[in-house]
Amino acid sequence: MKITSKLYMALVMIFLYAPIVVMIIFSFNSGKSTAVFTGFSTKWYAELANDSATLEALKNTIVLAICSSVISVIIGTVAAIGIYKLKMKWLKTTILSVTNIPMINPEIVTGVSMMLLFVFIGKLVNVQDVLGFNTLLIAHITFNLPYVILSVLPVLKQTDPHIPEAAQDLGCTPVQAFFKVTLPSIRPGIITGFLMAFTLSLDDFIISYFSSGPEFQTLPIKIFSMTKKHVKPDLYALSTLIFVAILVLLLIINFSQSKAENKNKRNMKG
Numbered sequence: 001m002k003i004t005s006k007l008y009m010a011l012v013m014i015f016l017y018a019p020i021v022v023m024i025i026f027s028f029n030s031g032k033s034t035a036v037f038t039g040f041s042t043k044w045y046a047e048l049a050n051d052s053a054t055l056e057a058l059k060n061t062i063v064l065a066i067c068s069s070v071i072s073v074i075i076g077t078v079a080a081i082g083i084y085k086l087k088m089k090w091l092k093t094t095i096l097s098v099t100n101i102p103m104i105n106p107e108i109v110t111g112v113s114m115m116l117l118f119v120f121i122g123k124l125v126n127v128q129d130v131l132g133f134n135t136l137l138i139a140h141i142t143f144n145l146p147y148v149i150l151s152v153l154p155v156l157k158q159t160d161p162h163i164p165e166a167a168q169d170l171g172c173t174p175v176q177a178f179f180k181v182t183l184p185s186i187r188p189g190i191i192t193g194f195l196m197a198f199t200l201s202l203d204d205f206i207i208s209y210f211s212s213g214p215e216f217q218t219l220p221i222k223i224f225s226m227t228k229k230h231v232k233p234d235l236y237a238l239s240t241l242i243f244v245a246i247l248v249l250l251l252i253i254n255f256s257q258s259k260a261e262n263k264n265k266r267n268m269k270g
Helices: 002-026 043-050 052-084 089-104 107-124 133-158 162-169 174-185 187-203 206-211 219-227 233-269
Strands: none
Touching: 002 233, 043 052, 043 233, 052 089, 052 133, 052 187, 052 219, 052 233, 089 133, 107 133, 107 206, 133 187, 133 206, 162 174, 174 187, 187 233, 206 219, 219 233
């Protein structure tokens, strides 16, 4: 039984990570072939550094992901606290159901509907080129918010509601109690929500495709336009760098969270 479970886990890991391993290997391919490895080279990383159009799309993607994630975390955290403090169960259930709609709604439907909404508003205010960074930002915040709310809510439910009250009894104002007690206790959920929002925003294509204009292009849209011609290995190099950066970020955050948990356990024992 143990051998079967280990074999199953090995197959799952191979299925999940084999494409990434192949991508990393071929990012160091000396030839242009994306199927035959002809030798080790870093020339595609050098070409990537000289590809201004791709780097511009990467910069746009990172700026959009950071802005949408930060705004989503702020709005989503406040919304999660508001939902958590609701007394009426039917209202809380209704709001949570509405919150889940962007998650279960097909992206093509969300993308098309948001495009039509933006164009309609543009005509109302007499703006021709309405699609651009602002519409992309609104669209990304829209589909990021549910993930942030659902990341913060479980952590809120696990916190002791009497601790903020005790802080207020000791002289803190409600705002001070929130920033000194509530916010630190829900920080893991906020970080998780931010990472999820950042990742979703980073690789979104369908909604971005319908919400973007010609003057602001994200990396997934840029890659899609390139696949119509030919995918060069420099995109493998770019994808490898993004994967490594996110992996390092996750390791740092997981290490800091585990360190904080161990510190809390030691303080509780002390």
